[in-house]
Amino acid sequence: xxxxxxxxxxxxxxxxxxxxxxxxxxxxxxxxxxxxxxxxxxxxxxxxxxxxxxxxxxxxxxxxxxxxxxxxxxxxxxxxxxxxxxxxxxxxxxxxxxxxxxxxxxxxxxxxxxxxxxxxxxxxxxxxxxxxxxxxxxxxxxxxxxxxxxxxxxxxxxxxxxxxxxxxxxxxxxxxxxxxxxxxxxxxxxxxxxxxxxxxxxxxxxxxxxxxxxxxxxxxxxxxxxxxxxxxxxxxxxxxxxxxxxxxxxxxxxxxxxxxxxxxxxxxxxxxxxxxxxxxxxxxxxxxxxxxxxxxxxxxxxxxxxxxxxxxxxxxxxxxxxxxxxxxxxxxxxxxxxxxxxxxxxxxxxxxxxxxxxxxxxxxxxxxxxxxxxxxxxxxxxxxxxxxxxxxxxxxxxxxxxxxxxxxxxxxxxxxxxxxxxxxxxxxxxxxxxxxxxxxxxxxxxxxxxxxxxxxxxxxxxxxxxxxxxxxxxxxxxxxxxxxxxxxxxxxxxxxxxxxxxxxxxxxxxxxxxxxxxxxxxxxxxxxxxxxxxxxxxxxxxxxxxxxxxxxxxxxxxxxxxxxxxxxxxxxxxxxxxxxxxxxxxxxxxxxxxxxxxxxxxxxxxxxxxxxxxxxxxxxxxxxxxxxxxxxxxxxxxxxxxxxxxxxxxxxxxxxxxxxxxxxxxxxxxxxxxxxxxxxxxxxxxxxxxxxxxxxxxxxxxxxxxxxxxxxxxxxxxxxxxxxxxxxxxxxxxxxxxxxxxxxxxxxxxxxxxxxxxxxxxxxxxxxxxxxxxxxxxxxxxxxxxxxxxxxxxxxxxxxxxxxxxxxxxxxxxxxxxxxxxxxxxxxxxxxxxxxxxxxxxxxxxxxxxxxxxxx
Numbered sequence: 062x063x064x065x066x067x068x069x070x071x072x073x074x075x076x077x078x079x080x081x082x083x084x085x086x087x088x089x090x091x092x093x094x095x096x097x098x099x100x101x102x103x104x105x106x107x108x109x110x111x112x113x114x115x116x117x118x119x120x121x122x123x124x125x126x127x128x129x130x131x132x133x134x135x136x137x138x139x140x141x142x143x144x145x146x147x148x149x150x151x152x153x154x155x156x157x158x159x160x161x162x163x164x165x166x167x168x169x170x171x172x173x174x175x176x177x178x179x180x181x182x183x184x185x186x187x188x189x190x191x192x193x194x195x196x197x198x199x200x201x202x203x204x205x206x207x208x209x210x211x212x213x214x215x216x217x218x219x220x221x222x223x224x225x226x227x228x229x230x231x232x233x234x235x236x237x238x239x240x241x242x243x244x245x246x247x248x249x250x251x252x253x254x255x256x257x258x259x260x261x262x263x264x265x266x267x268x269x270x271x272x273x274x275x276x277x278x279x280x281x282x283x284x285x286x287x288x289x290x291x292x293x294x295x296x297x298x299x300x301x302x303x304x305x306x307x308x309x310x311x312x313x314x315x316x317x318x319x320x321x322x323x324x325x326x327x328x329x330x331x332x333x334x335x336x337x338x339x340x341x342x343x344x345x346x347x348x349x350x351x352x353x354x355x356x357x358x359x360x361x362x363x364x365x366x367x368x369x370x371x372x373x374x375x376x377x378x379x380x381x382x383x384x385x386x387x388x389x390x391x392x393x394x395x396x397x398x399x400x401x402x403x404x405x406x407x408x409x410x411x412x413x414x415x416x417x418x419x420x421x422x423x424x425x426x427x428x429x430x431x432x433x434x435x436x437x438x439x440x441x442x443x444x445x446x447x448x449x450x451x452x453x454x455x456x457x458x459x460x461x462x463x464x465x466x467x468x469x470x471x472x473x474x475x476x477x478x479x480x481x482x483x484x485x486x487x488x489x490x491x492x493x494x495x496x497x498x499x500x501x502x503x504x505x506x507x508x509x510x511x512x513x514x515x516x517x518x519x520x521x522x523x524x525x526x527x528x529x530x531x532x533x534x535x536x537x538x539x540x541x542x543x544x545x546x547x548x549x550x551x552x553x554x555x556x557x558x559x560x561x562x563x564x565x566x567x568x569x570x571x572x573x574x575x576x577x578x579x580x581x582x583x584x585x586x587x588x589x590x591x592x593x594x595x596x597x598x599x600x601x602x603x604x605x606x607x608x609x610x611x612x613x614x615x616x617x618x619x620x621x622x623x624x625x626x627x628x629x630x631x632x633x634x635x636x637x638x639x640x641x642x643x644x645x646x647x648x649x650x651x652x653x654x655x656x657x658x659x660x661x662x663x664x665x666x667x668x669x670x671x672x673x674x675x676x677x678x679x680x681x682x683x684x685x686x687x688x689x690x691x692x693x694x695x696x697x698x699x700x701x702x703x704x705x706x707x708x709x710x711x712x713x714x715x716x717x718x719x720x721x722x723x724x725x726x727x728x729x730x731x732x733x734x735x736x737x738x739x740x741x742x743x744x745x746x747x748x749x750x751x752x753x754x755x756x757x758x759x760x761x762x763x764x765x766x767x768x769x770x771x772x773x774x775x776x777x778x779x780x781x782x783x784x785x786x787x788x789x790x791x792x793x794x795x796x797x798x799x800x801x802x803x804x805x806x807x808x809x810x811x812x813x814x815x816x817x818x819x820x821x822x823x824x825x826x827x828x829x830x831x832x833x834x835x836x837x838x839x840x841x842x843x844x845x846x847x848x849x850x851x852x853x854x855x856x857x858x859x860x861x862x863x864x865x866x867x868x869x870x871x872x873x874x875x876x877x878x879x880x881x882x883x884x885x886x887x888x889x890x891x892x893x894x895x896x897x898x899x900x901x902x903x904x905x906x907x908x909x910x911x912x913x914x915x916x917x
Contacts, residue, residue, distance in 0.1 A: 106219070109219045109220075109226060112135065112218055112219050113135060115128055116129060116135065117129055119271050119273045121272075121273025121274050121277070121278050122277055122314075123138060123142075124137035125137075125273060133230070134230075134232055134268065135231055136228070136230075136231040137226055138227045138228075139224075139226055143176065144175070145316070146172050146187065148170055148171070148172055148312075148313075148316060149173050149186075149240055149311070149313060149314070151167075151312065153309060155306075155307070155308040157295065158435070158437045159298065159299055160295075160307055162245075162307050164433055165433075165445070165461040167445040168309075170447045170456075171189075172451060173185060180217050181216055182215050183214045183215075184213045184215075184234070185211050186211075188209050189335070191203070191337065191340050192338065192339045192349050193339075197341040199341045212240060213233070215234065216230075218230060235280050237266075238261065238284075241311075243284050243309060253292070254292045254293050256291075256293045256295045258288075259288025260286065260288065261284060261286055262286065265285035266285050267285075268282055269282065269308065275315075276314065277313065278312070279311065279312045279313075279425065281309075282308070282309050282310075284306065284308075284309060285306050286306075286307070288302075289303065290303070291303055296437055298435075314456070317356075321356045323452045323453055323454075324612065325348075325350060325352065326351070326352050327611075329726070330611050330629065330636060331548060331550065331636055332352035332608070333353040333544075333548075334350040334351060334453070337350055351453030353453050353455050353547040354454070354547045355455045357400075357405055357408060358371070359404065366401060366405065367404065367405065368405070368406050368407050368408075369408055372408055372410045373408060373409050374427075375409065375410065375412070375429070375460075376411075376422075377389055377412070377414060377430045378414050378422055378431045378432055380431070380432045380433070381430065382432070385534060386413065388534050388535060388538075389411075390411045392534070392535045392538035392539050393539075393542050395599075395600055395601050396542060396543070397409050398606070399601050399606045399610075400609060402607075402614075403609050408613075411430075425447075425456070428458045428545070429459050430462065431462065432462045433463055434464035435463060443499055444459075444460045444461075444540070444541030444543070444544035444545045445461075445544070446544070446547070459545075460545060461541075462537075463502060499550075504656060504657050505533055507704065508533070508584040508657065509530070509533045510701055511586065511705055512533075512586050514698050514701060515590075516529060517684070518681075518685075532595065532598070535597065535599050536597040536599075540578050544579075546612075548579050548605070548608055548612075549638050550579050550642075551580050552581060552638060552641065552642040553636055553641070553651070553653050554575040554576035554580035554602060554604055555580050555583075555655075555659050555663075556632075556653050556660075556661045557576040558575075558661065559660060560660045560666055563585050563587075564587050566593065566594025569585070569595050570595055571595075572595070572598075573598040573601060574598055574659070575659075576602045576603055576604040576633050577601075577603075577605050577608075578601050578602055578605060582598075582659050583659045583666075588670075588672060588673040602633075604633060611625055627730060629729070630725050630732055631731070636724065637654035637724075641722060643719075646801035646805050647807040647808055650720040651720060652712075652716045663716075664746055664747055666709075667712045668709075668713075670705055670709040671705075674705045674706050674709075678764070678767075681764075682764060682767050684698075692770050692771065692772045692774075693773060696773060699763075703761070703795070707794070709754075710754065710755045713747050713750045713751055714799045716739050716746075716747035717747050717808070717812075718739075718808045718809070718827070720736050720738050720739065720811065720820075721736070721738075721739065722736065723735050736818060738819045739822075740821075741822050744827075745822065745830075748827070748834070752833075755795065756834045758844075789846060789847065792847055796851050800854065806870040806871045809874075809878075810872050810875065812824045812827055813872060813874050825878060836889055840852075840902070841893055842893060842898070843897075844894060849901045856883070856905055856908055856909065857908065860879075860883065860908065860909075860912040862875060863876055863879055863883075863912065863915075883909050883912065886905060887910075
C-alpha cells in the first residue's frame with residue numbers, strides 16, 4: 062500500500078513536467094515552421110536619390126552622376142527619351158599615328174535609339190541606308206532582312222515612376238569599345254612585327270572630362286591599351302609601347318528639330334554624301350543619296366542677298382602661330398564670295414579663341430581651325446565634318462593644320478616615293494565613317510619645297526619665298542574649309558587654263574589657278590623664271606561658286622535647280638573626283654582627272670616640269686651646299702627634283718589608252734558623248750615624251766660629281782645603314798611606276814576595247830612603240846646600268862602577263878602582244894657590247910627562253 066502511494070505521487074509529478082516540455086517543444090516547432098513558411102521582409106529598394114547621394118550631378122541632355130570618390134558614373138534617362146532617335150558621334154581627342162588615330166580625326170556618326178526591354182535599357186544603332194516611300198505598301202515590310210545593332214543592354218538600377226526616370230550604370234557604355242571601335246583591327250598579311258596595341262586595360266581606362274549641355278552630352282575618355290611585352294615599341298611618339306593611350310570624345314546628340322530640307326546628289330557636281338537606296342522604286346538607279354551641307358536660312362527670305370539666321374562660325378585655335386592667323390582668316394572668308402552667289406551675306410564668320418576660353422577644340426559646339434606640330438604628321442591639312450545621317454545636315458566641323466607644312470621635315474630617302482606613288486583619298490587608317498582622309502597637305506608640301514628650291518636657285522628674295530608660303534597656306538585652308546562645307550575633291554579642275562595663260566603673271570593675278578580649290582594641282586612654277594607670277598590659289602574658283610550655289614541656294618522650284626545643274630558643260634565647271642582620278646596605276650580612265658598636275662595641256666606642262674628639274678639639277682651642288690653645314694640639304698633637293706620628274710612622268714603616261722569622260726546627262730545642251738578616247742596625236746605625243754624623258758639612256762643623268770655628296774647628316778647611333786644612296790633603285794622606281802600603268806591589265810584591255818569606239822592608237826602599235834623605246838636605242842651596243850635595270854624589269858613584266866599570278870586578268874590580245882615582244886627582244890639581244898652588256902643580254906635571253914618553255 063505504501064509502495065503504491067509512492068508510485069502514484071511520482072506519476073502525478075512526471076506527467077505535468079512532460080506535458081510542459083512537450084508544449085515547449087511544440088511551440089518551438091511551430092515557431093520554426095512559421096519562419097520557413099513566412100517569407101522574410103524584403104529589403105526596401107533604393108531610390109535614385111539614394112543611389113546618387115555620393116555623386117556629383119552634371120545636368121544636360123542625359124543627366125550624368127559621377128561618384129566623387131571612385132569616379133564611376135551613372136546616367137539618368139527619362140521616359141520620354143525611350144524609343145526616341147539620337148545621334149552618336151565620336152572623334153579622336155589625341156592619339157599616335159602608330160595606333161592609327163590622331164588628334165582631330167572624326168570616326169563617324171550614327172543614329173541610335175534607347176529601347177526598354179523588361180528591366181534593361183538597350184542602346185540600338187538604327188540602319189539609315191534605305192528609304193521606303195511611306196505611301197507604298199512595301200513600307201510595311203521596311204524592317205525585313207535589315208539589321209540594326211544592339212550596342213549595349215544595361216540593367217536598370219532604379220526607377221522613379223512619378224517622374225518617369227530610369228537610372229543605369231554607364232561605365233561600360235563609355236569605358237569600353239561599346240559605342241565605337243577604337244583599336245584598329247589587324248589586316249590580312251600584316252607583319253607580326255608591326256606595331257600593335259595591347260588589350261584594353263579597364264583598370265587604367267578613365268573618364269577625363271564630362272561636358273553636358275541641353276542638346277548634347279559629351280565625355281572625354283582615355284583608353285589605355287596594355288601588353289606585357291611588345292615586339293615593336295613604335296616611334297618616338299610612343300613613350301611606352303606596352304601602355305598606349307588614345308583619347309576619344311564621345312557625343313550623344315539630340316536629333317535636330319528644324320525645317321532642314323535634304324538635297325539629293327547629282328553626278329555633275331561633287332558633294333560628300335550619305336548613301337541611301339530607295340527600296341520602293343523601279344528605277345535602274347534607285348539612289349536617294351543625301352548631300353552634306355549646313356542648314357543656312359536667310360534672315361530675310363524675300364531679299365536676294367541676306368545674312369543667315371545662324372552663320373557658320375569658325376574659331377582660330379589659340380595654338381595657331383600669330384604670323385598665320387590673318388592669312389587663315391582671309392582664306393576662310395574667301396568662301397563668302399561663293400555664298401553671296403547663293404544669296405547669303407557674311408555666311409562665314411571667323412573669330413580667335415581667347416587664351417582664357419573655358420572650352421577646347423573637342424567641344425562639338427565650336428568649329429575650330431586647329432594647329433599642331435606632330436612628330437609624325439599624318440597630313441598637312443584635314444577638314445572633316447559630321448552630319449545627321451538621316452538628312453545630310455552638317456552639324457559640326459574642324460580643320461586640322463600641321464606645322465610640318467612649312468618645314469623640310471621629310472624622310473629624305475622617301476621623298477621620291479611620296480612624289481611618285483600618290484596616296485588615294487582613303488579612310489582605312491582612321492576608321493572614319495563620315496569623312497575621308499585628304500592628302501593634299503602631303504602633295505602640297507612636296508610642291509612647296511620644290512617651289513622654294515627653284516626660287517632659291519634663281520636668286521629669289523626672302524619676300525618671294527614668303528609669298529610662296531602664304532599662297533600655299535591660302536590654298537590649303539580654302540581647300541580644307543571647302544570639305545567642311547560639303548564639297549569633295551575636283552581633280553579635273555586643273556584643266557581650266559593653258560600653259561601660256563599660267564605663264565602670264567598679269568592674267569592670273571588674284572585668281573584661282575584652276576577651276577576649283579578642291580583640286581590637288583601642282584604649284585605654278587614657270588620654267589622661264591622671268592614669267593613667274595602667282596604660285597597658288599588666292600581665291601575660290603568658278604566651279605566652287607557654282608557648286609556652293611547648287612548646295613545652298615533656296616531654289617523656288619526644281620526647274621531652277623535643274624537649270625543651274627545644266628551649266629555643268631561650261632569649261633569652268635569641269636568636274637571629276639577621286640573615283641575618277643588616275644593617280645594609281647590601272648585606276649580610272651580619264652587622264653585629265655589627276656593630282657599634282659597643271660594646265661589644259663598636261664603633257665606640255667609635264668615636259669616643262671621635267672626640264673626645269675633637269676636644269677636645276679645641274680646647279681644643285683653649288684646652290685645647295687653651304688660651308689659649315691652637312692650635305693643633308695643637298696640630298697633633300699636632289700631627291701625632290703628627281704621625284705618631280707617621276708611624278709610628271711606618271712602624268713604623261715595616263716594619256717596612253719586614256720578615255721575622256723563627260724558626266725553630262727542625256728539631252729543636256731553642250732554635252733558630248735560619255736566616252737571619247739584620247740586622240741592619236743596626243744597618245745603618240747605622250748609615248749614620245751616617255752621615250753625621251755623616262756626610258757632614254759640619258760633620261761636620269763645627273764652631274765658626275767653629285768652622287769659623291771648625297772650624304773645624310775649623322776645623328777649618333779640613330780643612323781640608317783648601309784648609308785650609300787640607292788640611285789639605281791630610285792630611278793627604277795620612277796620607271797616601274799610608268800610601266801605598271803602602261804602594262805596594267807586594265808590599261809591594255811581598255812586600249813583594245815576603245816578601238817571599237819574611236820581609239821586609233823592600237824594595242825599592237827602601243828606595244829611596238831614601247832618595245833622600241835626601251836630596247837632600240839642601245840640594244841645593239843653598250844647598255845648602261847640604268848637601262849639594264851629597265852630592260853630586265855620590262856621583260857619580267859611581259860613574262861608576268863603570260864605566266865604571272867595576274868595572268869588570268871589579261872586579255873588574249875594582250876598576251877599575244879607580250880609574247881610577240883618577248884620574241885622581238887630575244888632577237889635584238891645579240892651578244893654585243895662590253896662584258897657587262899653581253900652579260901645583260903644573255904640574262905634577257907635566258908629569262909625569255911625559260912618563260913617560253915613554260916608557255917609551251
